[in-house]
Amino acid sequence: MHQEWFRIGDFAIRGYGTVLVLAFFLSLGVAVFLARSAGRKDLVKHVVDVSLYSIFGGLVGARLWHVFVFNWDYYSQHLDQIISVPVAGLSIQGGLIGGVLVAVLYCRWKKINLWEILDICAPAMIFGQAVGRSANLLNGDGLGSPTGEDFGILYPPGTNAAYEYPGQPLWPAEIWEGQIDVIIFALLLVLRLRRWPSGYIFSFYVLMYSMNRFGMEFLRGDTPDWAGLSAAQWTCVGAAVLALVFLVLRRKAPQGLGFGTQGDGKGPLSKGKKRGGGKNRAGERNEVGGKNEAGGKDEDRGGKDKAGGKDEDRGKDEAG
DSSP: SSSEEEETTTTTHHHHHHHHHHHHHHHHHHOOOOOOTTTTTGGGHHHHHEEEEHHHHHHHHHHHHIIIISSSHHHHHHHGGGTOOOGOOOOHHHHHHHHHHHHHHHHHHTOOOHHHHHHHHHHHHHHHHHHHHHHHHTTTOBOOOOSSSSBBBOOOSHHHHHHHHEEEEEEOOHHHHHHHHHHHHHHHHHTTTSSTTTTHHHHHHHHHHHHHHHHHHBBBBOOOTTTTHHHHHHHHHHHHHHHHHHHHHOOOOOSSOOTBBTSSSSSSSSSOOSSSOOOOOSOOOOSSOOOOOOSSSSOTTTSSSSHHHHHHHHOTTTOO
16 A cells, blocks of 8 residues: 655655546546547537536535535534545545536536436446545555454555554455446446437446445445444435436436437447448448439439439430
8 A cells, every 4th residue: 555655845645646636537538538439529528527527526525425424423523624634534425426416517507418418427437436446445445344364455554444453454345346346337338339218327327336335335344334234325225216216217218329329319320320421432322311422413224313303324315
């Protein structure tokens, strides 16, 4: 674990922060690629903008969720530390909620389709989460509970894990969660190969991530229990129920964009349509209504042409 890479004077370059920055830019790149691959270059600017704005909403949501949902027993006695970010943590669940709320406000402001934006960003979000779990490992947080055996992760002194469970091997909960996030990312890309009602890809993401986090919580050792389940598990239950309800209610909604669809959202490129909608090299009528490379109307040498006129190739009879 490397909590600090190096120092510039008294300023520490920390592993946690640098990996989170890397996760953001990698996930942004994925989102831009997915927008372009769906033929929606018009949404690329909005994807970039909403991602940048969501940083602030995500940080606020992550901090509030950590304070009021995960650790209110502590912060209710230390109110002065609520906004003291360097000595406290962040919650990925709160960050996602805050980021999505910012996306909702942005889409209403710009009058663009919220579900298209969320469907494009969903695979990028889970990819960023997978990379971000490496930051937890470097920082010694997001930790598992003791294995009770002679196997597990031993965190070095100075980390939260070593403070909570000194000298005890812990389950690699953050590592396994990140690995499953990569699998979810791959599954979302596969699901994008066909078209679903708009909002479905995002709902699949919420459902699968909630299942992943719910299971990993049984190995975690840093979240409080409420009625037998951790705060994060109750959040997962609520999110999964909402995702399932949404999938049922939106099953007859207009279909959204999938991977490799036309910009008008009418279907995959592989089903006969030309990528650029340009000229037809074979000389047949172009499916989008353009002229062929000969520049004129399609001609039928056997008689009348396709436009209903006489055959221009044969002309009048020479004998009169």
